[in-house]
Amino acid sequence: MDEAVIRDVARLIVEANGRTVALTGAGISVESGIPDFRSPGGLWERFNPMEYATIDAFDADPGKVWQMLRELSRVVTEARPNPAHVALARLEELGLLEGIVTQNIDNLHQAAGSKNVIEFHGNGSRLRCLLCGHTEDARAAEARFAVEFPPLCPCCKVALKPDVVLFGEAIPEDAGREAMRLTQRAAVVLVVGTSALVAPASYLPIVARKMGAALVEINPEETVLSRDYARFALRGKAGEVLPRLVAAVEAARGGSRPA
CATH class of the missing domain: 3.30.1600.10 (SIR2/SIRT2 'Small Domain')
Known part of the structure; x- marks a missing residue:
């Protein structure tokens, strides 16, 4: 993994000043045994x-x-939270992550300490x-x-x-509305552990990109997002990449306290 790229992404997050959103899928919880x-x-x-x-x-x-x-x-x-969940909670604690939109139903973001979690598929x-x-x-x-x-x-x-949400049920209206609001105003969107194939969640990173956000994909493998939409792609397990990214963020802002 290129440390220079991690530093570049960290600077983007700091400059976004709280307008960063994470979109997470099944891949982030695989390291928790799911x-x-x-x-x-x-x-x-x-x-x-x-x-x-x-x-x-x-x-x-x-x-x-x-x-x-x-x-x-x-x-x-x-299941229990892994270092990726903990890293996102830390980013929110620093005042640099506005919220998480997750396709997962495992409650692990909340268990790690994240407060603003939009659950596309329930809990x-x-x-x-x-x-x-x-x-x-x-x-x-x-x-x-x-x-x-x-x-x-x-x-x-x-x-x-x-x-x-079972097949045949609609995404909760309030979750869909808030997810769209967050992604439309985001300056940076972290796409973590998802192939972005399942609609309607798959539309969110594309909407964010069209609104001018910098897309950062964190995934072990290449996806359609990394080929066509992402500004940066960090290859590796989320539980390894995200803690390093958050450490770089803290270094970039001088370890300042939460906003």
């Missing part, structure tokens, strides 16, 4: 998403869909009743699996659903 759903050994290899991960399938047979959701819930609740650490809106911590429901599966709403006695 495999990309689409990768070999991932969730979709064992559960056909069109059979187990649609809202129609949940409505028709929540017990069947919960066979997949149980595995998803276990992976999410056992698997909580469950929600589709009838009354009751919410519950996923760990609490998991503790009941031996006697109650799928977990039921205590009010309505219907199956609870992880508060995530």
